Amino acid sequence: MRSRDILPRSFYDRPTLTVAEDLLGKTLVRKIPEYGRLAARIVETEAYIGYDDKACHASKGMTDRNAVMFGEPGHAYVYLIYGIYNCLNLVTERSGFPSAVLIRAAEPIEGDKAMASLRGNTVRKPHDILSGPGKLCMAMAITRAQNGIDICKKGELYVEDAPAEKFEIVKCPRIGVDYAREYKDKPWRLYIKGNPCVSKKVPDDRPRSCV
DNA sequence: CAGCGGATGTGCT
DNA sequence: GCACATCCGCTGG
DSSP states (O other): OOOOOBOOHHHHSSOHHHHHHHTTTOEEEEEETTTEEEEEEEEEEEEEETTTOTTSGGGGOOOTTTGGGGSOSSBEEEEEETTTEEEEEEEOSSTTSOEEEEEEEEEEEEOHHHHHHHTTSOOSSGGGTTSSHHHHHHHTTOOGGGTTOBTTSSSSEEEEOOOOOOOOEEEEOOTTOTTSGGGTTOOOEEEETTOTTOSSOOGGGOGGGGO
16 A cells, blocks of 8 residues: 655644544554554544634633643644543644644544454444544544644654545534533534444434534 | 443543 | 543343
8 A cells, every 4th residue: 555645734734624624534543563553534523613612622721631732733632531531633723722623433444453452342343443532542542642742743643645535524513512502503523424434423414404 | 223321530610 | 529522231122
């Protein structure tokens, strides 16, 4: 397989919704000594944008946990959720403006077996290996140890460009943010229409149904 | 298949 | 104390 270019910092230094959309179809790469190279095609993202967005962790100001979101674009923001699981975000926009894209689901490309093993071999079908933000981190061994790392270098975690493809994008409200008041219904969750690896689909997978 | 409860660290009230 | 950008196993149809 031909190796592709790594996405540069300028890719992340753009409006968060644009980055969230452009990340669909790109290749998330994770290198671990024990398992080698793991790769997956990103199929579902969510945008979390700035101080006003009540669903964004940064809306209540900077804390030890969310500090990375306030920094330079092109870094990983990994946080612990429900005390057990991790979620991977990619920091966007200029330093000082806290925003990021949550990587919610992906399609296995390389290292399927290793990723299923990291999931504890409880996976029933291949398309369920990375079909959720917590699952994805578990399968790719992403924890808070990766919080803050620069993803614009070919290190242990980065995103590669991928050949242009045609697919339809579904835009709908984000998952699990009903508390976010006027921001809860913003169509800031994006996914590739019809892809089996997406975590939760809208009824009939119709793009217009909830935009 | 749907629904529900448990697990449990971090940050807010 | 409580809510939380979640997942899994168990229950009942």
